[in-house]
Amino acid sequence: NYQPVYNVKTGAASGAEALMRWQLPDGSWVRPDLFIAAAEAENMIVPLTQLLIEMVIEDAQHWTLPPGFRLAINVAADHIQHPDFVTDIRQLAAGLAAHQPNLTLELTERSLLSDGEDVIQKLQLLRREGIHIAIDDFGTGHCSLSYLQTFPLDYLKIDRGFVNAIESIDGETPVLDAIIMLSHKLKLKIVAEGVETPVQLQYLKDRGVVFIQGYLYACP
Numbered sequence: 001n002y003q004p005v006y007n008v009k010t011g012a013a014s015g016a017e018a019l020m021r022w023q024l025p026d027g028s029w030v031r032p033d034l035f036i037a038a039a040e041a042e043n044m045i046v047p048l049t050q051l052l053i054e055m056v057i058e059d060a061q062h063w064t065l066p067p068g069f070r071l072a073i074n075v076a077a078d079h080i081q082h083p084d085f086v087t088d089i090r091q092l093a094a095g096l097a098a099h100q101p102n103l104t105l106e107l108t109e110r111s112l113l114s115d116g117e118d119v120i121q122k123l124q125l126l127r128r129e130g131i132h133i134a135i136d137d138f139g140t141g142h143c144s145l146s147y148l149q150t151f152p153l154d155y156l157k158i159d160r161g162f163v164n165a166i167e168s169i170d171g172e173t174p175v176l177d178a179i180i181m182l183s184h185k186l187k188l189k190i191v192a193e194g195v196e197t198p199v200q201l202q203y204l205k206d207r208g209v210v211f212i213q214g215y216l217y218a219c220p
């Protein structure tokens with residue numbers, strides 16, 4: 001599935017995130033948080049993501065996209081450590097090259113915990129090739145702020161838990177406000193996740209958040 005991301009400045013979709021889904025032969029769906037956690041636990045997340053990469057390339061053959069459209073995939077912590085990581089991402093980039101997309105990798109805070117140097121080098125290499133890096137579910141993981149200085153990042157995705165805390169346009173949401181301010185200072189672009197109501201959208205717009213993802217604009 002793909003979930004569009006809305007740009008409040010242009011009033012249109014500026015990108016989309018690929019989200020893995022698994023349908024059983026009987027037609028029912030396995031919850032992604034369950035099968036992704038299981039795949040991670042059983043060393044299957046790398047081949048699963050490699051399959052996702054093939055499927056995205058296949059899907060994209062049928063698309064018409066404006067150049068610069070931002071296409072994001074989620075990358076698991078184990079994958080970044082894996083020797084195939086850079087090759088896999090280059091394969092995705094090559095397979096989509098006709099669309100001239102902005103490719104974005106969404107990493108969780110956990111990805112940035114171990115083997116710092118090795119991960120930094122791989123991310124820097126890919127960034128030099130035009131790939132952008134987003135930190136996903138920001139604020140929910142092992143919340144060490146030091147990696148915001150250490151790792152090469154372009155986007156910060158605010159976890160929907162913080163967006164959920166917005167209750168009114170002029171209410172107080174101190175943690176969310178602090179994250180937004182921090183992102184502005186670090187010159188990171190912000191994507192707000194899980195935006196479900198017009199009040200949440202207005203609150204975020206008022207604070208200079210440009211990218212909005214959530215059921216209010218579009219479901220996956």
Ligand code: G
Nearest residue numbers: 018019020032033036049052074075076220
């Ligand atoms: O897709 P939601 O629609 O329910 O996703 C549930 C969780 O699974 C989220 O944390 C999301 O980041 C993760 N997820 C969805 N698709 C992928 C994927 O392709 N790879 C990885 N590693 N995580 C994914």
Ligand code: G
Nearest residue numbers: 074136137193194195196213214215216220
């Ligand atoms: O962790 P990550 O951000 O990659 O996961 C995206 C998850 O968020 C997916 O499970 C997707 O289905 C879900 N999602 C997307 N928009 C909304 C929303 O507005 N509300 C809620 N509750 N979940 C959402």
Ligand code: MN
Nearest residue numbers: 017074106136
């Ligand atoms: Mn994500």
